Amino acid sequence: MRSLVLIGHGSHLNGESAVAAYRYAELIRTRGLFDEVIEGYWKEEPSLRQVLRTTASTDVTVIPMFISEGYFTETVIPRELGLGHQGPVPPEGIARVIGGRTVRYTLPYGVHPGMADVIVARAREVLPELGPDGPADGIETALIVLGHGTTRNENSSRVIYENAARLRERELFSEVHALFLDEEPRVTGWADLVRAPRVVIVPFFASEGWHTLETIPEELGLSGVVTPFADTPHGPQQVHYARPVGTHAAVAEVILHLAEEARGAGGPGGDTERGHEAAWQAFLTLARRGARVGELLVTPELGVFEIRNALDEGRPGGDLMTLVTPEGVRDRVRFTDGGEHRPVHTLRSLPRGWRAVLNEADLRRAVHYTYPAVVEETYAHGCHALRPTPWATTARRQTGIYAKVQRAVPEQVERVAERVCAACLRTRLWAGERLTHSFLDGVPGGMPCAEACTFLVAEVRAEVARKKAASAS
Numbered sequence: 001m002r003s004l005v006l007i008g009h010g011s012h013l014n015g016e017s018a019v020a021a022y023r024y025a026e027l028i029r030t031r032g033l034f035d036e037v038i039e040g041y042w043k044e045e046p047s048l049r050q051v052l053r054t055t056a057s058t059d060v061t062v063i064p065m066f067i068s069e070g071y072f073t074e075t076v077i078p079r080e081l082g083l084g085h086q087g088p089v090p091p092e093g094i095a096r097v098i099g100g101r102t103v104r105y106t107l108p109y110g111v112h113p114g115m116a117d118v119i120v121a122r123a124r125e126v127l128p129e130l131g132p133d134g135p136a137d138g139i140e141t142a143l144i145v146l147g148h149g150t151t152r153n154e155n156s157s158r159v160i161y162e163n164a165a166r167l168r169e170r171e172l173f174s175e176v177h178a179l180f181l182d183e184e185p186r187v188t189g190w191a192d193l194v195r196a197p198r199v200v201i202v203p204f205f206a207s208e209g210w211h212t213l214e215t216i217p218e219e220l221g222l223s224g225v226v227t228p229f230a231d232t233p234h235g236p237q238q239v240h241y242a243r244p245v246g247t248h249a250a251v252a253e254v255i256l257h258l259a260e261e262a263r264g265a266g267g268p269g270g271d272t273e274r275g276h277e278a279a280w281q282a283f284l285t286l287a288r289r290g291a292r293v294g295e296l297l298v299t300p301e302l303g304v305f306e307i308r309n310a311l312d313e314g315r316p317g318g319d320l321m322t323l324v325t326p327e328g329v330r331d332r333v334r335f336t337d338g339g340e341h342r343p344v345h346t347l348r349s350l351p352r353g354w355r356a357v358l359n360e361a362d363l364r365r366a367v368h369y370t371y372p373a374v375v376e377e378t379y380a381h382g383c384h385a386l387r388p389t390p391w392a393t394t395a396r397r398q399t400g401i402y403a404k405v406q407r408a409v410p411e412q413v414e415r416v417a418e419r420v421c422a423a424c425l426r427t428r429l430w431a432g433e434r435l436t437h438s439f440l441d442g443v444p445g446g447m448p449c450a451e452a453c454t455f456l457v458a459e460v461r462a463e464v465a466r467k468k469a470a471s472a473s
Ligand code: SF4
Pocket: 344, 346, 420, 421, 424, 425, 426, 427, 428, 449, 451, 452, 453, 455, 456
């Protein structure tokens, strides 16, 4: 049995941030090579601290869904997963045994040599004439691999140069250039550099966004997919502007290669993780009788299960939107009724107006999406196997912009927590609160919080910053 975990950044504010990881997880799931594909996030749930506990097998491969190596892939993710490693990840990845699971952590997908194929695939979308040996119409064509570039992270430019070098060797294009938005050589100077009459620009970016949709077209004067330039130092030229590599479906192949390479001669995989399976069996026993889990009402119906917001209890099914897949539930519960993003799923803001009818396997996945890690953590708490992490430990671990939470005094933390956590179903074990009964014992809102979530950490940071600004003025 094998589990694959894709780690995305996520966002406390923007619901779109997590979508790329979801989409790749879906693509890889359809390939059936892993028994499960789970997504985990820095700023959403399941969080990096929780995600390993949500995996069903003892053989787990973790892939950071980042375009280059850097602070997140070398510091934040290894630290939060408990890998006991900081700094550059070796090409073969890192393997550790954590809580009975063998965990293999790989380099981010963006540095895999297979990304050169994704660049070519993107180029082909805007230049269908590009055949296996070069442009079929014989017109000289240059390729620009466009990176963000930043003096703070030399890895992000290194991956651009490496891909440009790989593609030069393939001789598909008459010229291949590595250019950048924020460092030299800048893409704004392309016309001085590129001689070919036709130019393909492929942004080596993780996702579509402000840069790919606005700043790049604006700075280069692009008017669409194809833009003619009548007067450049090398005569008339035509620029073909591709979509970013990170959103291409072929990235799924790169992820699978990475996962296979991380396993090496890894054998048949692991076993079912017993604690995880026991947690879900306890949940299913409850579900078969009908249950409330937080704001969710679970009702067994003729061999399947219906879930809905408990506030919609008694409403005719025809009045509600009927969902039939875990992914449909996921996409619904990620936003409140007002359309606001829900980075913490145990906040009491589960949307209403829907129901889902699911078989037992899909019920597990739908409940995982609705309350990530809650079944596993609640069961572990009941077995006295969930160790709370006090605030001071969480604060000490923070780095980068979050390091300033170490300056928060206990009263500040408590004040913020009272505001944020008051809206949350979970009981703050990390602050010394006690949870004597859980939803597994029939108390719907009984769910443990073993450690302050990143949402609360961010709010404490904002409070510290506000206090500092107030005392300076
Ligand atoms: Fe909920 Fe507060 Fe725990 Fe975050 S820290 S999960 S808001 S109880």
